[in-house]
Structure formats: structure tokens, C-alpha cells
Amino acid sequence: MAEASPYAADALIPHTVEPHPVTGIPNGKLGIWLFLASEVMLFGALFSTYVVIRTTAPHWPPEGGLSSEILNVPLATVNTAVLITSSITMVLSWASLKMQNLPRFRLWLGSTIALAFVFLVIKYFEYTHKFELGHYPSHDNFYAVYFTLTGLHGVHVIGGIIVNTFLLTAGSRMWATEPERWCSWPCSVSRRSRSG
Amino acid sequence: MFVALLCLTAITVGVSYLHLNRPLAITVALIIACVKAGMVAAVFMHLLDERKVIYAVLILTVAFFFLVLFLPMFTIVEGSTV
Amino acid sequence: MTAPTTHGATTHAGGNEHSHDQDHGHEHAHGHELPFWRKYIFSVDHKMIGLQYGLTALVFLLVGFSLMMLMRWQLAYPGRPLGWVGKLLGENAMPGGVMAPEFYNQLGAMHGTIMVFMGIVPLAVGAFGNYVVPLQIGAPDMAFPRLNMASYWAFLPGGLLMIYSFFMPGGAAQSGWTNYPPLSVLTQVPGQTMWLFAMVLLITSSLLGSINFIVTIVQLRAKGLGFWRLPFFVHAQFVTSFLLLLAFPPLEAAAVLQLMDRLAGTSFFLPTGLVVSGEQLKVAGGGSPLLWQHLFWFLAHPEVYVLILPAMGIVAEVIANNTRKPLWGYRLLVYSVIFLGFMSFVVWAHHMFMTGMGTTMSTFFQTTTMIISIPSVIILTCFLMSLYGGAIRFTTPMLFATAFLPMFAIGGLTGLPLGLTASDIYLHDTFYVIGHFHYVVAPGTIFALFAGIYYWYPKATGKQMDPTLGKIHFWLSFLCMNGIFMPMFFQGMAGLSRRLYDPTIYAHGRAIQSLNVVISWSAWGLFLAQLPFIWNFFSSLARARAVENPWSATTLEWAAPSPPTHGNFPTPPVVYREPYEYSVPGQTSDFHPQFAGEA
Numbered sequence: 022m023a024e025a026s027p028y029a030a031d032a033l034i035p036h037t038v039e040p041h042p043v044t045g046i047p048n049g050k051l052g053i054w055l056f057l058a059s060e061v062m063l064f065g066a067l068f069s070t071y072v073v074i075r076t077t078a079p080h081w082p083p084e085g086g087l088s089s090e091i092l093n094v095p096l097a098t099v100n101t102a103v104l105i106t107s108s109i110t111m112v113l114s115w116a117s118l119k120m121q122n123l124p125r126f127r128l129w130l131g132s133t134i135a136l137a138f139v140f141l142v143i144k145y146f147e148y149t150h151k152f153e154l155g156h157y158p159s160h161d162n163f164y165a166v167y168f169t170l171t172g173l174h175g176v177h178v179i180g181g182i183i184v185n186t187f188l189l190t191a192g193s194r195m196w197a198t199e200p201e202r203w204c205s206w207p208c209s210v211s212r213r214s215r216s217g
Numbered sequence: 218m219f220v221a222l223l224c225l226t227a228i229t230v231g232v233s234y235l236h237l238n239r240p241l242a243i244t245v246a247l248i249i250a251c252v253k254a255g256m257v258a259a260v261f262m263h264l265l266d267e268r269k270v271i272y273a274v275l276i277l278t279v280a281f282f283f284l285v286l287f288l289p290m291f292t293i294v295e296g297s298t299v
Numbered sequence: 300m301t302a303p304t305t306h307g308a309t310t311h312a313g314g315n316e317h318s319h320d321q322d323h324g325h326e327h328a329h330g331h332e333l334p335f336w337r338k339y340i341f342s343v344d345h346k347m348i349g350l351q352y353g354l355t356a357l358v359f360l361l362v363g364f365s366l367m368m369l370m371r372w373q374l375a376y377p378g379r380p381l382g383w384v385g386k387l388l389g390e391n392a393m394p395g396g397v398m399a400p401e402f403y404n405q406l407g408a409m410h411g412t413i414m415v416f417m418g419i420v421p422l423a424v425g426a427f428g429n430y431v432v433p434l435q436i437g438a439p440d441m442a443f444p445r446l447n448m449a450s451y452w453a454f455l456p457g458g459l460l461m462i463y464s465f466f467m468p469g470g471a472a473q474s475g476w477t478n479y480p481p482l483s484v485l486t487q488v489p490g491q492t493m494w495l496f497a498m499v500l501l502i503t504s505s506l507l508g509s510i511n512f513i514v515t516i517v518q519l520r521a522k523g524l525g526f527w528r529l530p531f532f533v534h535a536q537f538v539t540s541f542l543l544l545l546a547f548p549p550l551e552a553a554a555v556l557q558l559m560d561r562l563a564g565t566s567f568f569l570p571t572g573l574v575v576s577g578e579q580l581k582v583a584g585g586g587s588p589l590l591w592q593h594l595f596w597f598l599a600h601p602e603v604y605v606l607i608l609p610a611m612g613i614v615a616e617v618i619a620n621n622t623r624k625p626l627w628g629y630r631l632l633v634y635s636v637i638f639l640g641f642m643s644f645v646v647w648a649h650h651m652f653m654t655g656m657g658t659t660m661s662t663f664f665q666t667t668t669m670i671i672s673i674p675s676v677i678i679l680t681c682f683l684m685s686l687y688g689g690a691i692r693f694t695t696p697m698l699f700a701t702a703f704l705p706m707f708a709i710g711g712l713t714g715l716p717l718g719l720t721a722s723d724i725y726l727h728d729t730f731y732v733i734g735h736f737h738y739v740v741a742p743g744t745i746f747a748l749f750a751g752i753y754y755w756y757p758k759a760t761g762k763q764m765d766p767t768l769g770k771i772h773f774w775l776s777f778l779c780m781n782g783i784f785m786p787m788f789f790q791g792m793a794g795l796s797r798r799l800y801d802p803t804i805y806a807h808g809r810a811i812q813s814l815n816v817v818i819s820w821s822a823w824g825l826f827l828a829q830l831p832f833i834w835n836f837f838s839s840l841a842r843a844r845a846v847e848n849p850w851s852a853t854t855l856e857w858a859a860p861s862p863p864t865h866g867n868f869p870t871p872p873v874v875y876r877e878p879y880e881y882s883v884p885g886q887t888s889d890f891h892p893q894f895a896g897e898a
Contacts, residue, residue, distance in 0.1 A: 047518075070567060083585055
């Protein structure tokens, strides 16, 4: 315990690391689930908008045709696969931490970030193709919904990149200062194996 | 797990090429999406063995999610038909 | 130090480690004094953040109040020049010293926005919640101190941007505080866009805060402090946080959609075939203006309870303390406040009865609206029963808290006719509505917030506020508040619409114009009534130190020194009993604090 943690002020606060005896979880876990709850409501309102606009529209898409013909199904399929794969790499990086394997954690988290970039690049090509056809969000509400909802999702992906990059770089210094907190205590393997 | 998610995605895409009639297509797509979301939450996000307090928060959220999803539609649709 | 395996060992080792870290933390805190900017500006201490929120919110309240005082001039004396004030505000806002109609609209929209989102919510939740909740539950700080700081630093830029929009070309937002489209989308001033940006920041701030409050209350309660031993104020803040958490995101989504409408030319809220100034609008159309109203009121009705629940919490604390009795029906109060929280999500469309919704849905929303009045009445009844038979000390906070009861009752009861479609058709958008919700929020919530300021001032500063000035402040405010809002009911029942730039253009408006003069002079009087408070607030800092626990209160915040030091409690407090053990038979003193062990 030679190095001082940059988060020493948190040491005052109970259950930052060790779970609360009644709820069985540390503070951060409850916090992140509450954040997800608010995200559910955010997207709930957006879906609600989509449902209202679509059910009140005489035709959908308004200019006729089929949505599957307007949107690029193969690209969207690839992007879905990218997203699913990034979920896997994210879980693997978490599992590596639990097994006290920092290099492997870095590998998997790095892959997650890379996949996020791949997703954004594919999205970029989808968007520019639509713009080339003159299909901007103002074209009609089909495009308005498409660009706004996928755009907000893109913003979330960018947010994920920022947070994960922090965890990969500056944040992972906590491995040295507060190992229990860093690997979301309790870790599965005794700390002796690391410090010995 | 990973394979299952990819398969479900493939089914969604495949179904879109069948050109089912619209209500059926939406139903199928929504069911598959819900199954996938449930699988991600349960396994990847470790919801299966999570503590009670988190279930409580999520049940509350789901209830309000359905409120914000459907009440505006009911009200607007009913309003536009009277 | 090995990683523990069994649960028993877990707690043990965790405890050891905790105390070790705590020493470490203290060393860190006391070894060297924090630099000025870390201690007072980018502070992570919940008490400093609470004070920052409180002072900022009080300034914003004064700003919002000033806007209203300007509007009252135009309403009392339509078209009369306003002398040097008019010159000060410039030719755009007040050409020739007479208020421009656009400027009047800006004042109206911004008064509502500032008071609700930048004044009362930050004061009730940001300030009192931050300062008092960790103390009342015996926690050293909030669960996420840096998140707490981020929450304030999202709020402040949001607030400043909102104020800044007055200085942009064309002025601030002017489509009402509810920002209804299509008007709000079609108003081509940048201030309208700024309103949306600022709202996104303010909403983000509240979201971060609410996550922090919930985690703090669930995880950081002191030993022995079960849910049924929490002070009612903490229960109120807990429910409030859930309302913020689940109701604010839809408004954030709606704000993003309206930004898209304004900036990217989409038509989420613009219907097909909209004709403006005789020309059909060149947009894609197909959107729904009503959708905005749904998303807005899905937030804004729970928001009403975000304003009132912390106020009820403060009133409960002050009443129990000053009647020297346990709160009557403590559990009933808690159940009511939880029920109120749930119901507040299913009443929102009673703001929209006039939008032509069908009878099924309007019956549904009428019913829920009538149901939600029941827990409110239960809460009020519990407070009244708490007064009964008490040896009441009429301290300044108690005066404000007792005045809250009839004021909130008037506000609540006048709401019932608005919740029923038959009477709402007549009363909708008249001054009656203004009178109704202001009775809930102004003499209701704001009085409770004043009670809180007077009650916890000794906690935050170690000094008592001057009681004589406090009583002057109370009685003048009480008089003026009623002078402002009571006549509005008569105006509304006479049919006078809200948001009118010049009420005398209508014959029925001219007939009751004298009431506007009464209201306006009461409003300016209310400003004078705040001067003793402002003076008292700052000059009391120079008073002699008050005794510890000057109100002889039982709750945990009084176990900490005044003002509490970093980490709040010298030793982690332990809770032995329920929150309001006043005048317990067989005790030597008339209060038995939660934190006092058996002698």
C-alpha cells in the first residue's frame, strides 16, 4: 500500500469496495443499474415517439415502398454482429479482471473499443450513402426517426469508447493502488498470487 | 450464447426477405428482439444471479417504460378517432 | 492481508480494511489543507456542494422573481412606460420604456423555467438533499462524491446558458415554460434553441443527482438505521429521486427531438399541412404536436411532486421538532408518499383535457387524478394531527411550516375542479390555474424551503438566524403571498386568460383590472419582505456561536459538529431508536436523540 490512490477521498465512504451486507452489492453496481434504468426511460420515450408517429401515419414509410428496401439490410446485419461480438469481448475483459489477468483484460477491452470503432465506421458509410441520395433527416419522418434514434445510439457508442478508453489507460492505474476495488471485489483468486 | 445471438440475428434478417404481412413481420421481429435483449441482460450483464434490490429497480422501470410507451399512443390514437 | 473466502471472514476483513483506509483518508484530508479551488469551487464534499446549490438556487429564485415583478408592471398598468428601468433594459425589450409583447412572452416563459428548474428543484433537492440527507443517515458523504460535483457543474452552466439567452439576438425563449410546439419550433430566435440546450444540461444534472441520492440512501445508512427509523425528510427525498430518475429521461428525449426539429428540419412535432401566416409550411410533416405535450407532462407532472415532496419532508422535521411530539402517523406518511410517487406517473394527461382526447382516456386520467388527492390529504391530515395537543414553539421555521399547511391545502383543493373535465373546460388556461399551482409551489413549497433554511442554518454555520427579522420576514411574506395569489382565483373565475400581454383588451378583463393592481403591489411588497431575510442570512454569520443542537432535535444530523467537518462524524454514529422520540414518558429531557445510547 505504498502508492497513494488518486481516489483516496472515497476511502471514507463505506461499501465503495465491499458489498453492503443487506443489499449484497457495492455502491457502484447499484449506481450503474440505476443509470441503466434512466436509459431505459430515455429510449422508452424515443420508442414511444416512433410508435405514435408510425401508427398515425397513413403510409409507412411515408413515401411508399418497404423500409427493408430503403435501409441497407446487409450492412445492418454486419453491424449487429459487431455489436454482439463487442458484448462478448466486454464480458471476457471483465472475466479476465476477476481472474487477475491484467494483460488479458487489456486485450479484450482493447478489442471492445476497436469493435466500437468498426461499428461507427460502418454507420458512417450507411449515413453518407443516404446523404448522397439526398435523404436527410428532414426528408420525411421515416428518416427523421432513423437518423435520430441511430444517431443517439451512436452517441452512446462514443460515450462507451470514452469510458472504456479511460478504463484501459488512466483508470487502470487503480490496479496498483486499489486492486480490490479495481477488479470489483471479491476477486476469484487470492491477491497473493499477484503481489508475491 | 454468442452463436445463439448470431442465429437470432440471422433469423430476423431472413424473415425480412420473406415479406410477411406487416403485423406478423413486426410481431416476429419484436419477439426475437425481446429474446435477444433478455439473453444479453441475463447472461452478459449477469442479471440471472443478481441481487433483489436490482430486480426491484428494474421491475419499477419496466412498469414505467410501458406507461411511457403506450399511454401517449392510446391517447393520441383515441383522440384522433373521435 | 489475504482475500477472505467465507462470509463471516468477509465482514471482518472488510471492516479492518475500512478502518485502515479511513485513517489513510483522514491523513490525506488533514495532512495538508486543500487549495481554495478544490475546497470551494470544484469541491467533492456534499456539504460544500449543498451550499453551492443553495446559494446559486437562491440567486436564480431572485432572478426569476424579478422577471415576474417586471411582468406585473405591464399587467397592472398596460402600456405605461417604466421610467429608468425601461431605459436600463434597452430599446429592444422596452421600446420607449413600454414593454414589447415579445419581451413579455420571454419574461413569462423564463419565469416559469427559472423558478422550477433552476430555483426550487436545485434548492429542494440539490441543496437540502445534498446537505441534509447524508447527515440524517449518518453517512460520511454521498456515495459518489465526484459524480455529485459533476451534477453541480452540469447545473451551473445550464442555468447560466438559460440566463445568457436573454442577451442573444431576439432574446430568450418565449413559448411558455412548457415550450409547446408548433409555436416553439417555429419561433425563429436562437434563444429558443438555447432553452433546449440548457434544459438538457439541467436534466442531466438532476439525473446524476438522483442516482447518487438513491445509492446513498440504500447503501450508506448508519448502523441501526433501518428504513422505519429514517426521518420522513429522507423518505421524501428517496421517492423524489426515483421520480427524477424515471421521469426526466423522457423530457431529455423530447428536448433532443425538438432540437432535431429546430436544427435538422425534422417534423417530429409538426403536423402535415400546417399553415403559418397564410402559407403552408415547407416541412415534411406527419408529426404530432400532442406528442410533445405527452412527453413534457410525463416529466412535468411527477415534477410537481419533485417540488412538493422535499417540502413536505422539511415540514415534517420542523413540525415534529417544534411540537415536541412524535409525528402522528409516521408509517402512514411514508406509505402515502410512496403511493403519491407511483400515482404521479399516471395523471399527466389532466394537463391536456382540452386537446380533444377521447372520453375513455380522459375518464382514466380524471380517475387517477381524484385518487392522487387521497394520499395528499392523508399527509396533510397527519401533519394537522401532529399539531394537536402539542406544546408548540413558534420559532421562525415553525411559523413557515405551519403556514405551509393551509397554503398547500388551498393549492390542493383548488386543483380538484381542474382535474375534472367538466369544470376544467371553463377554468383551463385562466388565472385560476395560475393561482392553483402557485399556492402549491409558492406559499406552499417556498415557505417550506424557508422553514428549512431557518431550521438548518445553525447546522451549516454554527450560528442562529435572528428570530425578530425572521418573524418580520414571515408575516410580510405571508400577507403578500396571499395578496398575490388569492385574487387570481377571482380573475380566473371571471374568465381572464393567462399569458395575456394586455388584459384590458377584453371587457371582462377591464372589469377586474383593479385586482391586477392589487396583485402587482403585493408582488412588489413581497420583494421588500425578502430584504430582511437577505440581510438576516448574511448578517447572522457575524452572530455569536449557537449551542450545539439549538433546536433540541433528535435526528442524526445533530450528532455531527456544526458545521460538520470533512467526513461529517468524528466516529461513525449508531442509531438506537425511531426518529421522533420527543417527550417520551420517564425521560429527564423532552427529547431522546436517535444517536444517544441507553444511559
